Amino acid sequence: MNSETIIPKTITKTKLNQISFMKKVTFLILSAIFFISCADKNAAPPPSAAPQLPVLSITKEDVTTETEYPASIQGSVDVEIRPQVSGNLERVLVDEGAYVTKGQTLFKINERPFREQLNNALANLHAAEAASINAQLEVDKLKPLVQNKVVSDYQLKTAKASQKIAAANIEQAKAMVESARINLGYTTVKAPVSGYIGRLPKKQGSLVSATDIEPLTTLSDVHEVFVYFSLGETDFIKFKSQYAGNTIGDKIKNLPPVTLILADNNPFSKSGKIDMVDGQFDKTTGAITLRATFPNANGTLRSGNTGKIRLGINHNDVILVPQSATVEMQDKVFVFTVNKENKVSKMPITIVGKSETNYLISDGIKYGDQIVLSGIDKLQEGQVIQPKKAAKEVAQIINKK
Structure with a gap:
């Protein structure tokens, strides 16, 4: 009986020791996991990789910029019919x-009054012609009488004077007839x-x-039209400097064709030619007027139309920057340049013109510099990137002239 009682007590004590040991091991493992987790949270994150962004090497290009000027259109002949x-x-x-x-x-x-005036003038002419005949007859009658000294020379002279008056009356009557004919003709407009x-x-x-x-009406000859537009003094100086020639006439001969943009913002189908520059500037506006002539055989354009002249100006060896590669801040435009260490710098640029989707740059970057093409909205000064040359097709689109 006693041996049966002792054996279970021994087994129970052993199990309790095992359980206690397992609890201690579990506690140690959980504590280790907890401390390792806390250590991971306090550790600094691994550095992120530098972003890979496309870059473009700056080159010089020959481009033509286009500027539009408000214009008015007139027929080659615009007359009032009166x-x-x-x-x-x-x-x-x-x-x-x-x-x-x-x-x-x-x-x-109505021509009746004027026809009667013509008839009256003709009658006066006939009367003057008859008076001239009478005067001539008087002269012819007196000539032999004067030669035979039947009458005095004074009477012959008087007759000849009367004959000259009669001839003058004929000329006056003829002028009245012609005037009456002209007035009669004016009844047909x-x-x-x-x-x-x-x-x-x-x-x-x-x-x-x-x-x-x-007026009775207006009449416009529009087989070709004149398009008038104005340039300010600065624009006119630039305009003149672009083309060869010592005089304005010589420069006009070297001007390229111009385009007329209609009111619906579509270009007119035919190109025009600048053929006139006004002789002086307008004192009120400070601008000078130029005229371009456009063919208009179909009569599409009419006098009084409005539009814009698109004028191209050539630029040689200029730096182009895509608009998409720029960012505007506080009224200034910036690009991100990339140095030899692949660090980016925000650089302000000076824009002097626009050619399609590109800016013309006069200052801020130079030939050979590299700029970031895209992804510039998240860049920071001094950030390192992985430069990637733009694909040939992308560069062609960006540098499109």
């Missing part, structure tokens, strides 16, 4: 906007040039006069 005699407008033979040819009849003014008819403020039956403020 009556030259007074009378009732008997007929209107054209419609607004119609195309007419040179010499075509546009209006007819014809087109002086081919072109398009404007508004017709006067209707059939209206009384018209040469002193009217408003």
